[in-house]
Amino acid sequence: MNAVDGSSHVPQDGLASELEEELPSLLVLVLDTSPLGWGAQSAGISLREAVASLLIFINSHLALNHSNEVAVIAAHPTCVKFLYPVPGEDYSTVTQKSSAAAGAEESLEETNSNGQSNGHNAVPSDASMYRQFRVVNESVMKQLELLLLATSPADIEHNGKMSDTTLMSGALSVSLAYINRLIGGVNDDGPKVRARIMVVSVCSDLSSQYVPIMNCIFAAQKMKVPIDICKIGNNTGFLEQAADTTGGVYMHLEHPRGMIQYLLTAFLPDRVLRKHLVLPTQSSIDFRAACFCHNRIVDIGYVCNICLSIYCQPPADGSCAICDTIFDPRNLADLLKKPVVVTAAAPKKAKKKKKKDSEAISSLTPGP
Ligand SMILES: [Zn+2]
Ligand SMILES: [Zn+2]
Incomplete structure (x- = not known):
C-alpha cells in the first residue's frame, strides 16, 4: 500500500x-x-x-x-x-x-x-x-x-x-x-x-x-x-x-x-x-485516597513505609494490619502527640495587648 x-x-x-x-x-x-x-x-x-x-x-x-x-x-x-x-x-x-x-x-x-x-x-x-x-x-x-x-x-x-x-x-x-x-x-x-x-x-x-x-x-x-x-x-x-x-x-x-x-x-x-481533536479535560481532580482500615476518604492520612497502606489514624496495636510491620514506638508517640496548648500566660499578654489596642483606639477617638 x-x-x-x-x-x-x-x-x-x-x-x-x-x-x-x-x-x-x-x-x-x-x-x-x-x-x-x-x-x-x-x-x-x-x-x-x-x-x-x-x-x-x-x-x-x-x-x-x-x-x-x-x-x-x-x-x-x-x-x-x-x-x-x-x-x-x-x-x-x-x-x-x-x-x-x-x-x-x-x-x-x-x-x-x-x-x-x-x-x-x-x-x-x-x-x-x-x-x-x-x-x-x-x-x-x-x-x-x-x-x-x-x-x-x-x-x-x-x-x-x-x-x-x-x-x-x-x-x-x-x-x-x-x-x-x-x-x-x-x-x-x-x-x-x-x-x-x-x-x-x-x-x-x-x-x-x-x-x-x-x-x-x-x-x-x-x-x-x-x-x-x-x-x-x-x-x-x-x-x-x-x-x-x-x-x-x-x-x-x-x-x-x-x-x-x-x-x-x-x-x-x-x-x-x-490526538487530532481538542477533547474535554478535567479542571480539578480529586486525588484523595481511602483508608485501609475503615474505607473512608481521608484528607490527611498515615502511610506504612513498607507496604504503603494508608490509615486514617496510627494503628492502635502499633503494627501494620496489611504487612504486620511493627512500627517504632517513638515514631508512634510523636504521631500521637496532641497539639501544644497555649500556656495561661499567653492570653494575659494578649489581653494586655488588646487593652493597649483599645487604649490606642480610644486615644484616637475624639473627646467631647
Ligand atoms: Zn480508617
Ligand atoms: Zn504495611
Missing part, C-alpha cells in the same frame, strides 16, 4: 502510528446498572433512555470500521455480567433465528390495541437492520432484562440500608482480562487490536473498593488501555483518577437528557483520532 500511495518515506514513528491506525478498535463498555443509582437520576434520565442512547453509540462505533468490536459488561450490585457477547452463545445462528422471529414480533406489535411498546420492545426488531447492530442490540436488551428481573430489594441492601454501590472493580477486572485475551499478550508483532474501556457510572460511593479499583487503574495504564468515564450524578474521585492516570476522557453530564450528544462528540473518537 505504501508503494501505491508513495508514503514509504514516512519515518519509523509515523509508520508505527500508521500501522496502529489500521488496527480494529475494541470498545469495552461497562454499564453501571445500580437500580438505586438510576432511580435517583429519574428526573434527569432513566436507565431505558440511557441504554437507547448507548445502543446508538455502540452502533456508531461498529459503523466506523467493519472490523471494530464491542463488549458490554454490566456492573451490578450483586454480580458482573456480560450483556454482549454472552459466553457460550453462537451469534451466527442467533441472527438467522432472530430474523425469522422478527416478523412474528412485528405482527404482535401491530395487534397491540394500546399502541404502546413495553420494555422488551424498547429497541424495535427490524429484519432490514445491519446484522451486527441487530445482534448487539438484541443481546444487550435481553440480558439486561434478565439481570433486572433477577434482582430483589434484598440484593441492594448492605448492612441494613439501601446502597447504590456496584461491583465496579470487578467489572474493570473482567474488562481488562477480556482485552488481554483478545490482544493475546503483547508479543513481537504488537497488539492485534486497539482497546479502550468506557464506564457509564451512576453510583456515588466507591470508597469500599479503593484498593481493587486502583489496582485495575495501574493494570490498565501498563496495558496502555485508556479508561473513559461518563459520569451521571455526583462526581466520584476514584473514577476521575482512573481517567487521568490512563489518559482517558472524564465527563460529568450536566444535562443527562442530551447523553447521545456527549457520547458521539466526546467518547466516539478512539485514542488514535483523539
Whole structure:
C-alpha cells in the first residue's frame, strides 16, 4: 500500500502510528446498572433512555470500521455480567433465528390495541437492520432484562440500608482480562487490536473498593488501555483518577437528557483520532485516597513505609494490619502527640495587648 500511495518515506514513528491506525478498535463498555443509582437520576434520565442512547453509540462505533468490536459488561450490585457477547452463545445462528422471529414480533406489535411498546420492545426488531447492530442490540436488551428481573430489594441492601454501590472493580477486572485475551499478550508483532474501556457510572460511593479499583487503574495504564468515564450524578474521585492516570476522557453530564450528544462528540473518537481533536479535560481532580482500615476518604492520612497502606489514624496495636510491620514506638508517640496548648500566660499578654489596642483606639477617638 505504501508503494501505491508513495508514503514509504514516512519515518519509523509515523509508520508505527500508521500501522496502529489500521488496527480494529475494541470498545469495552461497562454499564453501571445500580437500580438505586438510576432511580435517583429519574428526573434527569432513566436507565431505558440511557441504554437507547448507548445502543446508538455502540452502533456508531461498529459503523466506523467493519472490523471494530464491542463488549458490554454490566456492573451490578450483586454480580458482573456480560450483556454482549454472552459466553457460550453462537451469534451466527442467533441472527438467522432472530430474523425469522422478527416478523412474528412485528405482527404482535401491530395487534397491540394500546399502541404502546413495553420494555422488551424498547429497541424495535427490524429484519432490514445491519446484522451486527441487530445482534448487539438484541443481546444487550435481553440480558439486561434478565439481570433486572433477577434482582430483589434484598440484593441492594448492605448492612441494613439501601446502597447504590456496584461491583465496579470487578467489572474493570473482567474488562481488562477480556482485552488481554483478545490482544493475546503483547508479543513481537504488537497488539492485534486497539482497546479502550468506557464506564457509564451512576453510583456515588466507591470508597469500599479503593484498593481493587486502583489496582485495575495501574493494570490498565501498563496495558496502555485508556479508561473513559461518563459520569451521571455526583462526581466520584476514584473514577476521575482512573481517567487521568490512563489518559482517558472524564465527563460529568450536566444535562443527562442530551447523553447521545456527549457520547458521539466526546467518547466516539478512539485514542488514535483523539490526538487530532481538542477533547474535554478535567479542571480539578480529586486525588484523595481511602483508608485501609475503615474505607473512608481521608484528607490527611498515615502511610506504612513498607507496604504503603494508608490509615486514617496510627494503628492502635502499633503494627501494620496489611504487612504486620511493627512500627517504632517513638515514631508512634510523636504521631500521637496532641497539639501544644497555649500556656495561661499567653492570653494575659494578649489581653494586655488588646487593652493597649483599645487604649490606642480610644486615644484616637475624639473627646467631647
Ligand atoms: Zn480508617
Ligand atoms: Zn504495611
